Amino acid sequence: xxxxxxxxxxxxxxxxxxxxxxxxxxxxxxxxxxxxxxxxxxxxxxxxxxxxxxxxxxxxxxxxxxxxxxxxxxxxxxxxxxxxxxxxxxxxxxxxxxxxxxxxxxxxxxxxxxxxxxxxxxxxxxxxxxxxxxxxxxxxxxxxxxxxxxxxxxxxxxxxxxxxxxxxxxxxxxxxxxxxxxxxxxxxxxxxxxxxxxxxxxxxxxxxxxxxxxxxxxxxxxxxxxxxxxxxxxxxxxxxxxxxxxxxxxxxxxxxxxxxxxxxxxxxxxxxxxxxxxxxxxxxxxxxxxxxxxxxxxxxxxxxxxxxx
Amino acid sequence: xxxxxxxxxxxxxxxxxxxxxxxxxxxxxxxxxxxxxxxxxxxxxxxxxxxxxxxxxxxxxxxxxxxxxxxxxxxxxxxxxxxxxxxxx
Numbered sequence: 001x002x003x004x005x006x007x008x009x010x011x012x013x014x015x016x017x018x019x020x021x022x023x024x025x026x027x028x029x030x031x032x033x034x035x036x037x038x039x040x041x042x043x044x045x046x047x048x049x050x051x052x053x054x055x056x057x058x059x060x061x062x063x064x065x066x067x068x069x070x071x072x073x074x075x076x077x078x079x080x081x082x083x084x085x086x087x088x089x090x091x092x093x094x095x096x097x098x099x100x101x102x103x104x105x106x107x108x109x110x111x112x113x114x115x116x117x118x119x120x121x122x123x124x125x126x127x128x129x130x131x132x133x134x135x136x137x138x139x140x141x142x143x144x145x146x147x148x149x150x151x152x153x154x155x156x157x158x159x160x161x162x163x164x165x166x167x168x169x170x171x172x173x174x175x176x177x178x179x180x181x182x183x184x185x186x187x188x189x190x191x192x193x194x195x196x197x198x199x200x201x202x203x204x205x206x207x208x209x210x211x212x213x214x215x216x217x218x219x220x221x222x223x224x225x226x227x228x229x230x231x232x233x234x235x236x237x238x239x240x241x242x243x244x245x246x247x248x249x250x251x252x253x254x255x256x257x258x259x260x261x262x263x264x265x266x267x268x269x270x271x272x273x274x275x276x277x278x279x280x281x282x283x284x285x286x287x288x289x290x291x292x293x294x295x296x297x298x299x300x301x302x303x304x305x306x307x308x309x
Numbered sequence: 310x311x312x313x314x315x316x317x318x319x320x321x322x323x324x325x326x327x328x329x330x331x332x333x334x335x336x337x338x339x340x341x342x343x344x345x346x347x348x349x350x351x352x353x354x355x356x357x358x359x360x361x362x363x364x365x366x367x368x369x370x371x372x373x374x375x376x377x378x379x380x381x382x383x384x385x386x387x388x389x390x391x392x393x394x395x396x397x398x
Contacts, residue, residue, distance in 0.1 A: 192346025
């Protein structure tokens with residue numbers, strides 16, 4: 001079984017204001033990086049649209065409709081200071097959620113060993129009924145909930161190494177003992193959540209905040225001492241990765257100092273857990289990462305690890 | 310767009326002229342905004358970095374103040390005879 005790469009050109013049509021860091025060129029940079037010879041064995045497929053009732057596993061239908069209705073015929077409409085929609089945004093958001101759900105089907109159907117979904121808009125800041133932080137629908141949360149419902153798994157884990165805390169995912173799974181949400185992130189930084197003491201209703205929320213200026217050593221220590229032991233003990237049957245690459249030292253929106261090798265290392269460690277308890281099932285979803293060079297190299301290192309362990 | 314409102318490195322040059330009271334006041338307001346999650350994602354890192362610059366300004370002013378504080382020296386009869394640097398350690 002090979003690693004699956006899921007994308008869709010519609011995700012380039014979610015336009016943001018001029019100069020906005022979450023821009024279509026992010027996907028183009030990743031696509032270019034994954035054109036290299038060593039990625040030729042990747043299975044590549046276009047993301048289908050998510051059904052609305054699947055998105056509704058995490059977001060109320062009237063919220064989903066409000067996003068559709070906010071989408072303008074032309075131009076850009078702001079939903080908050082960071083988040084906006086253009087004519088192609090609803091379609092892009094359906095493909096982003098749909099890619100995540102399709103990836104779940106492929107790994108449970110044993111047609112792929114694991115999958116990387118390179119789509120946008122990202123998802124982990126989207127709360128149940130609130131778009132924020134560049135996010136409309138929480139793709140990682142939708143993937144985990146879908147796996148619970150469709151495949152009847154008792155436990156899923158969402159591991160989020162984006163430099164920002166995934167307040168949306170934490171919020172959605174706060175009182176769900178079937179999904180463990182684990183996150184490394186910079187604190188203080190947007191959105192302000194993710195303190196050590198935030199542990200969820202059933203102690204299934206695991207936060208490992210890092211200090212501004214921290215690098216690979218502190219990141220790996222957080223994984224070794226906090227993230228990996230808790231994830232191993234939980235024994236998830238599926239691992240969803242919220243793969244943001246903005247903890248890279250080049251990223252303009254944060255102050256951590258990771259390099260590509262740190263993302264590859266983290267990926268391998270997550271794969272070890274997946275091999276032990278989830279038959280290797282990993283669905284990795286692109287979140288942030290705003291320096292194009294760092295994003296391209298880091299996502300390539302991540303996918304290379306998914307392919308070769 | 311929002312980025313135009315972000316204090317940049319040039320904007321930080323004013324920090325060197327701030328009084329301790331003004332610097333600490335702005336720093337406290339930044340900490341509160343970051344903790345409350347009221348800062349947009351795009352501005353979050355710039356505001357944090359301004360907070361760091363304000364913290365450095367406060368530390369510099371404290372160090373300067375320490376250097377100015379001197380200990381009054383007394384003679385055997387308990388009368389002031391002069392000053393010597395205060396050992397702040």
